[in-house]
Amino acid sequence: MAEGAPLSTADLERALRAHAEKPLVRLVFCGSVDDGKSTLIGRLLHESKMLPDDQFVALEADSAAFGTRGGELDFALVTDGLAAEREQGITIDVAYRRFSTAAATFILADAPGHEQYTRNMVTGASTADLAVVLVDARKGVLTQTRRHTYLLSLLGVRRIMLAVNKMDLVAYSKERFDRIEREYREFCARVDLADVACVPISAVYGDNVVARSAAMPWYDGPTVVASLDAMPAADASREQPLRLPVQRIIRPNQDFRGLAGLIVAGAVRVGDAVAVAPSLRQSRVAGLLVGGGAVEAAVAGQSVTLTLADDIDVARGDVIADPSAPPPAADQFQATVIWMHDRPLLPGRSYLLKLGAQSVTATVAPLKYKVNVNTLEQTAARQLELNEIGVCDLELNRPVVFEPYSVSRDLGGFILLDRLTNDTVGAGLLHFALRRSQNVAWQRFDVDKRARAAIKGQKPCVVWFTGLSGAGKSTIANLVETRLHALGCHTYVLDGDNVRHGLNKDLGFTEADRVENIRRVAELSRLLVDAGLIVLVAFISPFRAERRMARELVESGEFVEVFVDAPLSVAEARDPKGLYRKARAGALKNFTGIDSPYERPEQAELHIDTTQVTPTAAAEVILERLRAAGVIDK
Amino acid sequence: MNRVRVSRPLMTHFHTEAADRSYAPPGRSTSLERLEAESIHIIREVAAEARRPVMLYSMGKDSSVLLHLARKAFFPANIPFPLLHVDTTWKFREMIRFRDDIAARYGLDLLVHTNHAGLQQGINPFEHGPTVYTDVMKTQALKQALDAHGFDAAFGGARRDEEKSRAKERVVSVRSAQHRWDPRRQRPELWRLYNARTAPGETVRAFPLSSWTELDVWLYIHLEGIPVVPLYFAQPRPVVRRGSGWILVDDERLPLAPGEVPQTRSVRFRTLGCYPLTAGIDSDADTLPALLAEMLTIRTSERQGRLIDHDRPSAMEEKKRDGYF
Numbered sequence: 001m002a003e004g005a006p007l008s009t010a011d012l013e014r015a016l017r018a019h020a021e022k023p024l025v026r027l028v029f030c031g032s033v034d035d036g037k038s039t040l041i042g043r044l045l046h047e048s049k050m051l052p053d054d055q056f057v058a059l060e061a062d063s064a065a066f067g068t069r070g071g072e073l074d075f076a077l078v079t080d081g082l083a084a085e086r087e088q089g090i091t092i093d094v095a096y097r098r099f100s101t102a103a104a105t106f107i108l109a110d111a112p113g114h115e116q117y118t119r120n121m122v123t124g125a126s127t128a129d130l131a132v133v134l135v136d137a138r139k140g141v142l143t144q145t146r147r148h149t150y151l152l153s154l155l156g157v158r159r160i161m162l163a164v165n166k167m168d169l170v171a172y173s174k175e176r177f178d179r180i181e182r183e184y185r186e187f188c189a190r191v192d193l194a195d196v197a198c199v200p201i202s203a204v205y206g207d208n209v210v211a212r213s214a215a216m217p218w219y220d221g222p223t224v225v226a227s228l229d230a231m232p233a234a235d236a237s238r239e240q241p242l243r244l245p246v247q248r249i250i251r252p253n254q255d256f257r258g259l260a261g262l263i264v265a266g267a268v269r270v271g272d273a274v275a276v277a278p279s280l281r282q283s284r285v286a287g288l289l290v291g292g293g294a295v296e297a298a299v300a301g302q303s304v305t306l307t308l309a310d311d312i313d314v315a316r317g318d319v320i321a322d323p324s325a326p327p328p329a330a331d332q333f334q335a336t337v338i339w340m341h342d343r344p345l346l347p348g349r350s351y352l353l354k355l356g357a358q359s360v361t362a363t364v365a366p367l368k369y370k371v372n373v374n375t376l377e378q379t380a381a382r383q384l385e386l387n388e389i390g391v392c393d394l395e396l397n398r399p400v401v402f403e404p405y406s407v408s409r410d411l412g413g414f415i416l417l418d419r420l421t422n423d424t425v426g427a428g429l430l431h432f433a434l435r436r437s438q439n440v441a442w443q444r445f446d447v448d449k450r451a452r453a454a455i456k457g458q459k460p461c462v463v464w465f466t467g468l469s470g471a472g473k474s475t476i477a478n479l480v481e482t483r484l485h486a487l488g489c490h491t492y493v494l495d496g497d498n499v500r501h502g503l504n505k506d507l508g509f510t511e512a513d514r515v516e517n518i519r520r521v522a523e524l525s526r527l528l529v530d531a532g533l534i535v536l537v538a539f540i541s542p543f544r545a546e547r548r549m550a551r552e553l554v555e556s557g558e559f560v561e562v563f564v565d566a567p568l569s570v571a572e573a574r575d576p577k578g579l580y581r582k583a584r585a586g587a588l589k590n591f592t593g594i595d596s597p598y599e600r601p602e603q604a605e606l607h608i609d610t611t612q613v614t615p616t617a618a619a620e621v622i623l624e625r626l627r628a629a630g631v632i633d634k
Numbered sequence: 635m636n637r638v639r640v641s642r643p644l645m646t647h648f649h650t651e652a653a654d655r656s657y658a659p660p661g662r663s664t665s666l667e668r669l670e671a672e673s674i675h676i677i678r679e680v681a682a683e684a685r686r687p688v689m690l691y692s693m694g695k696d697s698s699v700l701l702h703l704a705r706k707a708f709f710p711a712n713i714p715f716p717l718l719h720v721d722t723t724w725k726f727r728e729m730i731r732f733r734d735d736i737a738a739r740y741g742l743d744l745l746v747h748t749n750h751a752g753l754q755q756g757i758n759p760f761e762h763g764p765t766v767y768t769d770v771m772k773t774q775a776l777k778q779a780l781d782a783h784g785f786d787a788a789f790g791g792a793r794r795d796e797e798k799s800r801a802k803e804r805v806v807s808v809r810s811a812q813h814r815w816d817p818r819r820q821r822p823e824l825w826r827l828y829n830a831r832t833a834p835g836e837t838v839r840a841f842p843l844s845s846w847t848e849l850d851v852w853l854y855i856h857l858e859g860i861p862v863v864p865l866y867f868a869q870p871r872p873v874v875r876r877g878s879g880w881i882l883v884d885d886e887r888l889p890l891a892p893g894e895v896p897q898t899r900s901v902r903f904r905t906l907g908c909y910p911l912t913a914g915i916d917s918d919a920d921t922l923p924a925l926l927a928e929m930l931t932i933r934t935s936e937r938q939g940r941l942i943d944h945d946r947p948s949a950m951e952e953k954k955r956d957g958y959f
Contacts, residue, residue, distance in 0.1 A: 009923070012923060012926065012927045012930070016853060016856070016926060019665075019849065019853060020664055020665070020666055020853055020857070021664050022664065022665050023663070023664065023665060023668075024663070024664075024665035024668040024669065093802040093817065093820070094802065095801040095802045096794050096801055096802075096844070096845065097794070097795075097801055098794075098795055098845070098847050105665040107845055119822055120822075122822075122824070123822045123824055126824035126825045127825060127826075247675070247678040248678050248681070248682055248708075250708060250709075250710070250711045251711065252711035252712070256710060258710075258711075260678055260707070260708075261675075261678075262671060262672075262674075262675040262826070264826075289709065289710075291670070291674075291706040291709070292705070292706055292709045292710075299663075301663050301668055302663070302667070303670075303671040303672075303674035303675050303678075303707070305709070316682060340822050352831075354829065355827075357679070357682070409825050410825065410826060413824060413827070414827070415822075415824060415827050415829065417829060417831065420833070421833050422829065422831035422832055422833055422836075423819075423821060424821040424822055424823075424829045427822065427824045
């Protein structure tokens with residue numbers, strides 16, 4: 001369309017229809033600035049007139065001020081949008097941009113290329129229908145190229161375009177291009193990618209970007225734009241069985257109960273039989289709304305509100321499904337986890353897991369291995385650091401409706417949240433449910449906790465002492481147990497040092513081992529409470545997350561957290577075991593308070609300030625609390 | 635704070651003079667249909683996870699689309715959260731009229747908040763400059779209103795194509811208890827999973843229109859028959875020249891230079907904000923089709939008319955860090 005030319009009504013109507021009818025395609029762009037990525041993106045935006053004049057003028061000014069291209073237009077400045085990034089010359093984040101070709105509208109995710117940005121690559125690839133991988137013709141397929149391609153394969157991006165850039169700098173050599181193409185296709189075959197197009201280009205001069213290149217007559221394939229246009233929007237999900245995760249129950253009055261959500265697979269029609277997973281109760285579709293209007297049918301990709309013919313129980317998180325092929329539910333899985341936070345993933349710690357509209361608590365079992373994203377080698381690992389990828393089992397506190405990630409991104413992709421900060425700390429791909437989750441059932445016994453406690457004339461509970469080494473936890477726990485014993489109560493003390501001589505002698509003092517240490521003790525406490533005992537646990541237990549996990553393993557009212565508080569200087573001055581001295585001398589690593597953190601309790605039932613209260617007085621306070629809670633009545 | 639509460643009749647039918655949507659070829663969704671479905675998904679998801687959500691309502695075209703989508707998301711029930719307008723007292727008069735009309739027409743639970751302390755100090759865009767004025771009457775006012783009601787999630791109509799620092803904004807953007815935006819604390823967003831959970835004191839801003847462009851917004855308004863403020867359409871209006879744009883003489887508070895006389899020109903506004911800070915452009919586009927025709931040939935970005943974006947490099951990013959929407 002000529003700039004500024006007046007439009008006739010017919011032209012306008014045609015232009016609007018053309019824009020409105022284009023499919024929406026999500027595209028992830030992989031490569032580094034050095035490969036000419038920004039130049040290619042800038043050119044695509046510019047060609048599709050998505051770079052307005054005033055942003056272009058700003059670009060000229062910015063290129064002079066911050067550019068790394070010696071005053072030439074530096075398209076990286078369009079994509080590297082944050083001042084913080086420009087000052088540091090790095091890209092922190094995925095940028096999303098829109099552009100259009102004649103055939104489609106694209107949402108382009110521009111993910112920074114370097115190794116430390118696996119997190120961003122994965123984020124950009126998670127929604128992508130297709131990917132453009134960029135290489136420099138002079139350098140060929142690099143470690144980085146293989147890393148990106150592996151991640152694309154992992155995240156299920158099945159269509160790839162390899163753009164071999166800077167062909168002008170290798171004299172438009174066909175041999176060079178053929179060699180790169182061959183090497184790249186070999187690697188793609190290793191990671192199970194078959195749908196690959198390779199295009200030789202020069203982004204700076206525009207060869208084979210929009211127009212065919214006269215300099216490369218030997219290439220008879222499509223240009224970048226033609227190749228993007230030829231890739232159909234992935235709408236194969238419509239052919240699959242119906243999946244509608246319910247986001248919300250819409251209930252304006254007694255007569256209307258709508259199940260609202262986005263159809264992630266399949267199609268649905270008024271009158272269809274449907275099943276509600278996980279209950280698998282069945283009904284028929286009585287009505288369908290899209291937006292404000294009633295429709296007869298809806299397909300994958302549409303947000304709908306659906307009513308059922310029967311009044312069956314449905315809640316947020318349930319999945320409306322094809323009754324002949326409903327999705328399974330399970331509470332133990334094997335999964336690949338991509339870690340995205342500075343604080344490492346620790347097996348044994350519990351996280352919040354969000355999958356579809358379902359939120360559950362998940363505990364990560366010890367890692368099976370982690371994957372070196374550069375070599376694809378599998379190595380043993382105790383924990384996952386930022387940008388690392390590992391495979392592990394997950395145990396959930398209740399079953400979720402799922403499908404393998406290879407079948408469904410929507411029912412197989414999940415995020416993990418830190419339970420205290422609610423930050424998104426990791427992402428994962430479900431592979432399969434573990435058989436043992438079906439095979440290991442709870443065995444019910446006739447004598448239960450209540451019966452065991454009743455014979456002892458007490459109410460079982462956990463008294464959990466936490467605090468720095470040398471704060472006085474064991475001393476106070478000992479006094480409390482002596483008093484309880486004298487009163488005829490049945491008790492047991494779990495002491496940090498003692499347990500490490502047996503049950504936990506395989507564990508050290510790294511953060512991961514500390515988490516596992518507490519997980520085992522928490523589980524043991526739960527068993528002892530089930531046995532009807534009053535359990536006194538004296539562990540440093542430095543992390544809030546594990547103390548919370550221990551609390552949640554027993555019933556509410558059965559957990560009394562006692563914060564034995566001594567300032568570090570006081571505990572260090574006491575140093576009953578000489579450990580602080582060793583830690584200060586560097587002979588003891590990961591010592592709480594010195595080079596390993598202690599997270600103070602925020603909501604302990606009792607706070608004992610040991611600089612003010614003697615151990616005997618502290619024991620009295622705890623006994624008083626147990627009487628008040630009805631644990632003991634003596 | 636005023637609460638404009640109009641009786642809320644149950645929405646049993648949905649009025650739009652929607653254009654014919656039979657243009658959609660069978661078998662695949664058009665880009666607008668997909669954007670609409672995804673925005674509704676986001677609105678429902680954030681509304682489900684937040685304890686106390688609110689929707690920012692500024693009467694602009696993006697707000698109008700957002701409101702339309704929210705009504706669709708919960709139909710036939712009413713929108714399950716209130717709307718909030720931060721009134722600087724310097725909005726175009728036509729915007730205020732439009733706001734009250736829409737609130738009455740749709741039975742909306744609309745909150746209006748003004749920073750009265752700022753008003754009493756006489757903060758205005760002329761003597762204090764756009765930066766101070768925007769901070770006190772918009773950013774601070776917004777924080778006051780969010781804090782006063784304990785809102786933990788606020789929907790806004792921002793789009794990634796508006797300005798380059800927005801291209802990296804999340805759909806769900808976390809703000810500290812002081813409402814500050816820290817680029818390093820933003821959460822990765824994968825698949826269709828949005829995390830609107832917050833720690834105590836924190837809030838999120840949610841942008842369901844993130845992936846839309848200005849052209850999408852107008853096309854959708856056209857196809858759905860969504861009402862918009864008439865200021866978007868060209869009309870002869872009394873204006874004065876300020877920089878490269880035209881400022882509407884909306885009331886007697888606009889200071890005129892000695893001897894300056896407002897002239898009548900056919901102008902329209904691509905974005906709407908406070909009238910002394912929002913420049914109009916010369917245009918004859920007096921209908922929606924004419925406006926769309928102009929959109930298809932226009933070569934500048936819409937925020938160019940916003941004087942507050944240009945007072946410093948990275949102006950938008952700094953304002954966002956401080957809690958501007």
